Amino acid sequence: MPTLELNLPPPFEEAMKSLQSEIMRFILRSTRDREDSLDLFQETWLRAYRAYPTLRSPGGLRPWVFSIAANLCRNRVRDRMRRARVIVSDGRDAELEAERFLPHAQSSPDGVIGIRRALAALPGKQGKALMMRKFGGMEYAEIATALKCSPQSARASVYQALKKLKASQ
Amino acid sequence: MKTINQTKHVEASKEFDDRAVEALVRAAQPGIRRAMKILRRPAARIGIVASPVGQLLVAEGPRGFATIHFLASSDADRPLAKLRRKFDLLENEIWRGDLNRELARYFAGDFTVLGHKVDLVMVESEFQRRALMRLREVPIGSVITYQGLATAVGEPDAQRAIGNTMASNPIPIFIPCHRVIRSDGTIGNYGGGVKNKITLLRNEGFALGSSLRMPSSAVMGHRYTHIYCRPECSAAKRADPRRSLIFADARHARDAGLRACKLCKPD
Numbered sequence: 001m002p003t004l005e006l007n008l009p010p011p012f013e014e015a016m017k018s019l020q021s022e023i024m025r026f027i028l029r030s031t032r033d034r035e036d037s038l039d040l041f042q043e044t045w046l047r048a049y050r051a052y053p054t055l056r057s058p059g060g061l062r063p064w065v066f067s068i069a070a071n072l073c074r075n076r077v078r079d080r081m082r083r084a085r086v087i088v089s090d091g092r093d094a095e096l097e098a099e100r101f102l103p104h105a106q107s108s109p110d111g112v113i114g115i116r117r118a119l120a121a122l123p124g125k126q127g128k129a130l131m132m133r134k135f136g137g138m139e140y141a142e143i144a145t146a147l148k149c150s151p152q153s154a155r156a157s158v159y160q161a162l163k164k165l166k167a168s169q
Numbered sequence: 170m171k172t173i174n175q176t177k178h179v180e181a182s183k184e185f186d187d188r189a190v191e192a193l194v195r196a197a198q199p200g201i202r203r204a205m206k207i208l209r210r211p212a213a214r215i216g217i218v219a220s221p222v223g224q225l226l227v228a229e230g231p232r233g234f235a236t237i238h239f240l241a242s243s244d245a246d247r248p249l250a251k252l253r254r255k256f257d258l259l260e261n262e263i264w265r266g267d268l269n270r271e272l273a274r275y276f277a278g279d280f281t282v283l284g285h286k287v288d289l290v291m292v293e294s295e296f297q298r299r300a301l302m303r304l305r306e307v308p309i310g311s312v313i314t315y316q317g318l319a320t321a322v323g324e325p326d327a328q329r330a331i332g333n334t335m336a337s338n339p340i341p342i343f344i345p346c347h348r349v350i351r352s353d354g355t356i357g358n359y360g361g362g363v364k365n366k367i368t369l370l371r372n373e374g375f376a377l378g379s380s381l382r383m384p385s386s387a388v389m390g391h392r393y394t395h396i397y398c399r400p401e402c403s404a405a406k407r408a409d410p411r412r413s414l415i416f417a418d419a420r421h422a423r424d425a426g427l428r429a430c431k432l433c434k435p436d
Contacts, residue, residue, distance in 0.1 A: 006217065006226075006245065008258055021187070024194050034193065041197045046204050053253035 009058040012049050019062060020045075023069050026136050030073035040076060044069045060145060066136060067146035070128050118168040122161050125149070129157035130165075213256035216265035217245075220272045221372075222342075222365040227268055228252050233286030234340050239361035255290055275342070276372055280309050283343055291339040296324070300334045301344045310374040310421030311390065311414045312383075314352045320411040321392070336360055342369065350415075356381045375417040386418040388435050390427045397422035402433035 009015065023044060028037045048065050055064055119127060125147060132138045132146060133154075143154040213230040223241040226248060227234065235256065238248045252258060275282045287305075292298050300322045307313050313321070315328040315335075324330070335346040341361055347369040351357045356377060359366035367377055376384050389405045390397040392412050397419065398405035405413075416422040419435050429436050 006215065006249070006260060008215070008249075008260060011257065011259070020194050021190050024190050024197070028190065028193070037193060038197050038200070041194070042200045042204065045197070045201050046208060049205070049208060053250070 009052075009055065009061075012052045015058065015061055016045065016048070016065070019065055022136060023065060026066065026131065027069055027073060029131060029135050030070075031076065036076060040069065040072050043072055047072070063138065063142035063145035066132060066138065066142070067148070070132070070146055074124065074128070115165065118165045121168070122164060126157045126161035126164070129154050130161035133158045210255060210257045213252065213258055214261040214264045215252070215258045216260055216262075216268065218265060218269050218272060221276050222361060222368055225272075228256065228258065229264070229268075230256055230288050230290065232288040232290075234343055235288045235291055236339050237341055237343065239341070239365065241365075242361055251291060278372070280373070283309070283345070285343055287340050287343050289339070293337075296322070296327070296330065297334045297337070299323075300331055301338060301340075301346075304344055304346065304349065307345060307348050307414065308416075308421070308425040310418075311416040311425065312348045312350045312370070312375060313414050314411070315349055315357070316352050317411050317413060318349055320409075325411060345369075348373075348375075354382050373417075374421060383415060384417060388416050388419050388422050390414045390416050390422045390425065395427045396430050397427045397435060398430035399433045399435045402430055402435070404430055404432050 020041075024037065024041050027040045027044070028034075031037050031040060044065065047068050051068075055061060119130070122130065128147060129143050132143045133140075138146070140151040140154045140158075143158075144151040147154060147157075149157075211231050213228045213235055215226070215228040217240065218225050218227055223239055226236065226238040226240055226245050228236040228248075236248055236252055238245065249258075271282045271285070289298050289301060292301060300318060303321050304313075304318060307318075315331045316325070319325055319327040319331045322331075331349070335349050336358075338344055338346040338360065341347065347359060347361075347366045349357065356363060356366060356370075367381070370377060383400075387400065388397045389400050389402075389408070390413060391408050392414060394408075396404070397416060398408075414425075416425070416427075419429065423429075
């Protein structure tokens with residue numbers, strides 16, 4: 001009688017080994033802060049480990065972990081903005097936030113400053129899709145899984161984001 | 170004007186070069202290791218073994234067998250999904266070889282292997298845990314009724330719940346749900362298939378008749394008086410059937426520590 005194959009997914013640590021640099025780079029780009037990146041990377045790792053048994057196909061690990069990281073980064077930005085609003089109540093909230101998240105902007109070349117500001121000004125989904133595509137090197141299908149939308153929508157988000165960036169320069 | 174790609178390269182080379190990212194990943198490791206000491210699920214060995222009752226999916230955690238699943242009755246997806254929530258699963262060839270030998274010994278009549286530790290982590294309720302542990306006390310070569318087992322766990326009206334418990338028994342063979350039959354003496358159902366239930370009972374010396382009823386040599390054993398009788402004995406008829414075990418023959422009853430009835434002299 002032929003023995004059945006179990007097709008178990010690889011152990012979590014092994015599966016994450018090839019992804020961890022990419023994840024850290026993605027988080028670093030999103031937060032632009034070393035301490036925040038360390039925190040969010042650990043949180044991403046632990047959340048992914050806890051939820052690993054619910055991952056159905058091992059092939060879906062990459063977009064799945066990226067979506068965890070993206071959600072955590074988004075939450076962190078939201079938290080920061082909420083706290084900043086409590087402290088600064090005049091109409092310069094957004095401007096101050098942009099300054100805070102782009103600490104090196106003053107010393108960077110003009111083009112880079114422009115891109116950073118434009119990236120920060122993009123709507124959430126478009127910004128994430130562009131980051132995943134251009135900085136994370138992810139496929140549209142993977143971005144779609146991470147953002148919980150269709151691949152066509154992911155492609156459209158990247159296109160719109162690029163269009164806005166080009167228009168802003 | 171800089172293009173997106175140019176900007177990407179500028180940023181990658183200046184701020185996020187590979188060495189800096191690797192250093193950050195390394196810096197994160199001690200914190201992850203500390204947290205993983207608390208979060209880590211226990212490891213369990215898993216494998217598929219062939220046996221006279223078909224292919225079995227077996228998983229063993231640090232406290233004993235956690236799952237034995239008949240692959241002929243349904244595929245491995247559901248038990249695997251449940252196991253992955255509780256354990257970090259690892260395939261292990263050496264352990265699988267040992268397990269094969271252990272099952273071969275059981276099917277060759279060496280029932281000491283049934284003393285292997287079991288881990289009831291996959292069992293959902295306290296009632297089910299109690300019923301399954303009580304069932305382990307039913308001796309080899311005997312059977313108990315669903316109602317009898319319900320009485321034994323202190324819930325005399327819970328025979329249906331016992332039926333559900335047997336159907337969801339995570340460790341068949343080692344928790345002998347094949348030793349539970351209906352009160353009318355018919356064999357009842359089995360999660361691994363009725364054919365396998367008959368195979369397991371016959372292997373333990375409980376040879377069912379052609380109509381799948383109790384064998385003619387069967388004797389009734391009373392769990393509290395420790396006496397066994399012929400089924401037609403007046404003392405057996407007076408005894409509460411819910412507190413009785415049915416032994417394949419007098420020898421199995423004697424092996425379980427019971428003595429013969431002085432009225433019907435079943436020997």
